[in-house]
Amino acid sequence: MTMSILVADDDPVIRRLFEKRLQDAGYTVKVAVDGIEAAGYLDRSHFDVIITDLVMPGDIGxxxxxxxxxxRDVLTEVIVITAHSSIDTAVAAMKKGASDYLEKPVNFDELFFRLDKIAQLRSLVRNADDLRNAMDVTESSAAQTIQDLEIAAAGFQLKLDRIDDILRKSSLSDYERIDKALQVINE
Amino acid sequence: MIKITPEELKTITKYIHDICGIHLDASKKYLLETRLSAIAEENGCGNYQELYLKAKRDARKTIEKQIIDAISTNETLFFRDTGPFELLQHKILPELIDARTPRSALMKTPIRIWSAASSTGQEIYSISIVLKELLGDTSKYSIKLLGTDISESAVTQASTGKYNKFEIERGLARDKLTKYFTMTGGFWKIKDEIRAMVNFRKLNLMLPFSGLGKFDIVFCRNVAIYFTLEDRKKLFNKIADTLEPDGYLIIGSTESLTGICPRFVPKRHLRSIFYQLK
Incomplete structure (x- = not known):
């Protein structure tokens, strides 16, 4: 499945470079001129990965x-782009849940390698989800069958207990006992 | 990965049964290798016989704990299978509160619930969330919630009440997540008001239950499936002893007590089953 990527960078040259290289590599790409525009896109669509510059003009960096x-979605992976001088900020971003950071100027081989890793991880997560869903379906169908059997078995046990009682009643004749036991069986 | 020999397989599976009751047959060879190989290496053992002997000699039981942690399954979710929690909220708790509310307004209504294999705490915390949602102000109630598990590391994680995004996202609705958890350092942590309702302790279900007391509701889901038929019979018999005469037992949705414990009768409510003493 093609991953959709949102790129947020205020430098038009870098933006165009990202757009072209990522599209050529087969990704679906959307670019935003700053954090505010990117946040607007997030309102309207879902992205698998966000690549964002750490420092951008406006309130949303x-x-x-x-x-x-x-x-919006804890499973969205975020890669932050940082200047060498602000590695500390990048580490802070990782602590807040960014999956990776890349230093400027961006080495695209490195970026594609990280994206492949993310794609692999997502495919594993999806696989695990599929398995769990399949298990849930099997489980709930098995549960219904087991419930029916459990209730039926309890009903039979109750009948057996009553028949046991009847057959042990010494106040009744053999015929009466058999007759009453048969009545319980045929209820 | 260290390969296990047929003799070692016998020794190790018997040892695992002895320490925690989990019954593994020869088909679980690969599972044993994947889970125990690293423990063997870590303890400087070249094979599983050595690991077994070392574990038996270890007075502090460190290796035994490692093996239990590796073998016991901790896969669980918040509100795993919604049936039991709906049953609790709409049927069991209202009935129980009716039966337990004291005549005097000065006395508190006791509610005692036990999650017998609490793993990393998701089940018992889900139960406390249901209680909180249903009762609102819990000050009129004397609530005792207990979670027990064989795995010490599971008990420790349950006690901290911290979960990562994978452990939390499934099963838990967004509104409940933000209402009962806070995000700290990349983890979701259960809020103190919920955490304070629950106690955790380590317990081996194969051993006598000492000092547990009586319970109104017992959850024992998806753990007996790892035991032999004989061990299941003993377990549910002991659970029957810990339950109040009008108490409730909830087992896993694909489990059955037919032929296991005749002291319980199944009762159906909507799409779920619970058990009560005869």
């Missing part, structure tokens, strides 16, 4: 965008 994205 990379960290804020990361938080907004994680609130």
């Amino acid at each position: 990379g960290i804020e965008l990361l938080q907004i994205a994680k609130e």
Whole structure:
């Protein structure tokens, strides 16, 4: 399944570069000029991965965008792009849930490698989800069958107990006991 | 990965049964290898016979704990299978509160619930969330919730009440998540008001239940399936002893007590079953 990627960067040259390289690699790409526009896109569509510059003009920087994205869907992976001088901020972003950071200038081989890892992880998660769903279906269908059997078995046990009682009643003749026991069986 | 020999398979499966009651047959060879290989290596053992002997000699039982942690299944979810929790909320708790509310307004209504294989706490916390949702103000009640598990590390995780996104996202609705958990350092942590309702302790279901007291409701779901028929019979008989005469037992949705414990009768409510003493 093609992953959809949202790129947020205020540098038009970098934006175009990301768009082209990611599209060429087969990803579905949307670009945003800053955090505010990116947040707007998040309102309307779902993205598998967000690649965002840490420092952008306006109220929504990379960290804020990361938080907004994680609130929308914890499974959205966020890769932050950072200048070498601000590695500390990138580490802070990782602590807040970013899956990775890349230093500027972005090495695309490295980026594609990270995206492949994310795709693999997502496919494993999806696989586990599918298995759980399949298990849930099997389980709930088995549960209904077992419930029916359980109730039926309890009903039979009750009948057996009553028949046992009847057959032990010494006040009745053999014929009466058999007759009453048969009545219980045929109820 | 260290391969297990047929003799070792016999020794190890018997040992595992002795320490925690989990019954593994020869078909679980691969599972044993994948789960125990690292423990053997970590303890400097080249094979499983060595690991077994070392575990038996270890007075502090460190290796035994490692083996129990590795073998016991901790896969569980908040509100796993909604049936039991709907049953609790709409049938069992209202009935129980009716039966238990004291005549005097000064006295509190006791509610005692036990999650017999609480794993990492999801079940008992789900129960406390149901209680909180149903009762609102819990000050009129004397609530005792107990979670027990054979695995010490599961008990520890349950006690901290911290869960990662994978452990939490499924089963738990967004509104309940934000109402009863707080996000700290990438983890979701159960709020103190819910945490404070529950006690956890380590317990081996194969051993006598000492000092547990009596319960109004017992949850024992999806754990007896790992036991032999004989061990299941003993377990549910002991559970019957811990239950109040009008108490409730809930087992896993695909489990059955037919032929296991004649002291219980199944009762159906909507799409779920619960058990009461005869």
